[in-house]
Amino acid sequence: MECRRAARPFVSRGVCCKRLKEGGRPVIIFVDFEASSLGKHGFPVEVGWAAEDGTEEGYLIRPAPDWQEWSAEAEQVHGIPLERLMREGSPHEVVAQRMVEALTGHDLYASAPSWDGQWLSRLLRAAGLPRHALRLRDTEEAQRQAVQAVLEGASAEQVEDLLQAAQQAIEAAEVPTHRALDDARRELRLWREVRRRAAEAAASRV
Secondary structure, eight states: OOOOOTTOOSOTTTOOOOOOOOSSSOOEEEEEEEESOSSTTOOEEEEEEEETTSOEEEEEEEOOTTOOOOOHHHHHHHOOOHHHHHHHOEEHHHHHHHHHHHHTTSEEEESSHHHHHHHHHHHHHHTTSOTTSSOOEEHHHHHHHHHHHHSTTOOHHHHHHHHHHHHHHHHHHOOOOOOHHHHHHHHHHHHHHHHHHHHHHHHHHO
16 A cells, blocks of 8 residues: 655655554564765764554655755665655655654664764754653664573574674575665564574574
């Protein structure tokens, strides 16, 4: 089902704008940003998130007026021209507010939390929101917790072997696109692969 909104806040990439679960236990969600530059004044140009319950969203971000730093090298990586952001991007404050609305109370993970956390903080501050309204943890933490939840008593070596095998399987199957939603989906698939391998290891004990 395709979701359409008059203000066009949603990236037109076949994403369904289902809401995340309200109430109940927190949902594990993988978040990814693309940025204009890795420099001191770089800013987020795209954000995407993919949740364990199947919900996902992705947005191009129209720069705030004082966001100026642009790197041609970064553009070559993510392939998003500044002109497209100005034409198709959602206002930064709209994206920030949507993130707070959708993600508050859930367990948020990123593959590079120091960088992604920097872009998240910049986005929230520019929208006049508390920069710690949302916090990101390392994706590897979610992976380790998944193994330990399924494979009780796993040794550190077993955990490392499972994580490495899952990572290799995902890397062999696909190449990162360096687009926010695609990369968030990839982290979700990796987490599910870790859980699958842990479940197989647990079953082999019986």
